Amino acid sequence: MNIALLLLAGFAILLLILLVAVLREPERHGKPENDLAFLEESGRSHATYLRQVQQAMAAEDFEFLAARGSRELSKRTRKERRKIVLEYLYCLRNNFLKLWRLARVISTMSPKVGVGQEFARLRLGLIFFLHYELLRIKFRFGFAPLPELGLLSEVVSRLAVRLETAMRELGERAAQAAKLASTLDGRRLDSR
Amino acid sequence: MSSMPLYLQSTWACSILGQLIVLILLLLKGNFRRVPLFTAYTTLNICQAGFILLLYLIPGISSANFLTLSWASEFVTLIAQALATTEILRITLKPYPGIWGLGWRALASTSVLVVIVVELTSRGHTAGERLFELNRGYHLTFATAVIACLLLVRYYSIRVPIAYKRILGGFCLNSCVEVLIYTFIQAFFHKDFDLHQVRWEFLTTLSFVAALAIWVVAVWKPFPAEDRQIAWLSDSEYQRLSPEIDEQLRRVNEKLLRLWKLEARPN
Numbered sequence: 001m002n003i004a005l006l007l008l009a010g011f012a013i014l015l016l017i018l019l020v021a022v023l024r025e026p027e028r029h030g031k032p033e034n035d036l037a038f039l040e041e042s043g044r045s046h047a048t049y050l051r052q053v054q055q056a057m058a059a060e061d062f063e064f065l066a067a068r069g070s071r072e073l074s075k076r077t078r079k080e081r082r083k084i085v086l087e088y089l090y091c092l093r094n095n096f097l098k099l100w101r102l103a104r105v106i107s108t109m110s111p112k113v114g115v116g117q118e119f120a121r122l123r124l125g126l127i128f129f130l131h132y133e134l135l136r137i138k139f140r141f142g143f144a145p146l147p148e149l150g151l152l153s154e155v156v157s158r159l160a161v162r163l164e165t166a167m168r169e170l171g172e173r174a175a176q177a178a179k180l181a182s183t184l185d186g187r188r189l190d191s192r
Numbered sequence: 193m194s195s196m197p198l199y200l201q202s203t204w205a206c207s208i209l210g211q212l213i214v215l216i217l218l219l220l221k222g223n224f225r226r227v228p229l230f231t232a233y234t235t236l237n238i239c240q241a242g243f244i245l246l247l248y249l250i251p252g253i254s255s256a257n258f259l260t261l262s263w264a265s266e267f268v269t270l271i272a273q274a275l276a277t278t279e280i281l282r283i284t285l286k287p288y289p290g291i292w293g294l295g296w297r298a299l300a301s302t303s304v305l306v307v308i309v310v311e312l313t314s315r316g317h318t319a320g321e322r323l324f325e326l327n328r329g330y331h332l333t334f335a336t337a338v339i340a341c342l343l344l345v346r347y348y349s350i351r352v353p354i355a356y357k358r359i360l361g362g363f364c365l366n367s368c369v370e371v372l373i374y375t376f377i378q379a380f381f382h383k384d385f386d387l388h389q390v391r392w393e394f395l396t397t398l399s400f401v402a403a404l405a406i407w408v409v410a411v412w413k414p415f416p417a418e419d420r421q422i423a424w425l426s427d428s429e430y431q432r433l434s435p436e437i438d439e440q441l442r443r444v445n446e447k448l449l450r451l452w453k454l455e456a457r458p459n
Contacts, residue, residue: 015371021367099441111289115293
């Protein structure tokens with residue numbers, strides 16, 4: 001069996017796997033309206049715990065514990081606090097996901113979509129998730145550069161505010177459309 | 193016809209029966225109004241089966257003529273298949289003109305790409321082999337383009353009615369299996385390729401029967417009425433909101449990258 005045929009067969013099998021994956025019912029968000037409901041959930045929970053998370057991983061705490069308590073205690077605390085930071089990272093990821101999904105909802109609601117823009121966003125999302133996973137591994141295995149977490153959190157907080165503004169605009173737009181739908185025929189509504 | 197092995201005759205009969213059931217269900221449930229091109233495709237398939245049967249019954253028809261005519265009829269049904277699939281994708285994405293715009297671009301670009309790859313990998317020596325390779329190339333292009341479109345639909349969380357999913361799934365399954373069957377036959381029985389045409393015909397008919405079974409389930413009930421109403425955004429709103437969100441996403445990503453690039457230090 002030569003390489004070309006092997007590749008063809010492999011590609012066909014890959015297509016079959018993709019077909020099954022693509023036709024499977026989505027677990028959480030099959031409908032666009034569910035996306036909106038998901039977006040309406042509060043996205044600021046991470047901001048509430050920012051100070052605590054920063055404090056949780058402050059180097060002074062561990063130094064203090066190591067000096068006054070035992071090494072064992074310091075180790076255990078670090079382990080527990082690392083868990084908290086991982087949870088925190090997970091929240092940041094959720095915030096990114098919400099915003100990413102919002103962008104997709106906006107695209108589905110738009111009559112004209114920029115190919116380049118959509119592709120760039122997809123690429124951005126993939127890069128983000130790659131970095132996120134690498135960072136998660138880094139934290140999990142104990143290589144934790146933490147001062148930047150504050151910055152990251154700040155950015156996500158700003159995102160949450162933007163998200164709320166965008167959502168409000170979308171809500172207003174939807175209400176307007178519903179109002180118009182009751183008085184105008186669908187065709188005129190579509191032509192807006 | 194008598195030269196055809198019994199097992200092939202049986203699968204062929206099953207295939208015709210399946211096509212008739214699909215067509216009758218489409219007509220009885222009124223689904224033909226929603227998917228006229230898919231109905232036309234099913235009808236054409238039945239006509240093709242009748243045409244090939246007729247060719248078998250003509251006494252003294254040369255093998256070359258038989259092959260040319262049967263491949264010509266196959267060409268027509270393959271075109272109908274592409275049109276029927278585009279129709280279903282169009283129905284699914286009709287309420288989302290922006291995404292449909294992306295969808296047909298994805299269809300076109302993926303198709304061109306796969307056609308180029310197929311052309312580069314084709315090595316048929318005889319006319320028969322070339323025709324088989326052309327057929328495989330078509331199925332590969334078709335399946336890739338449809339799956340690319342379905343991936344796009346999934347990415348944008350667009351709901352596809354289950355009946356349409358099944359129809360598209362049937363088409364893709366058949367195409368992928370055809371590619372696999374032909375590739376394996378070509379790989380393992382290359383020297384006696386012509387001798388294995390009956391085997392190829394049997395296996396591909398079998399995969400088509402599987403697709404028909406999926407379609408019977410798909411058209412069993414009337415298709416759902418289109419009730420999606422979308423609160424449209426204007427183009428300017430998309431132009432304003434989308435880059436804004438992209439910029440924010442980019443910043444989060446940059447921060448994450450900076451976080452990653454910081455010197456790693458063991459705890």
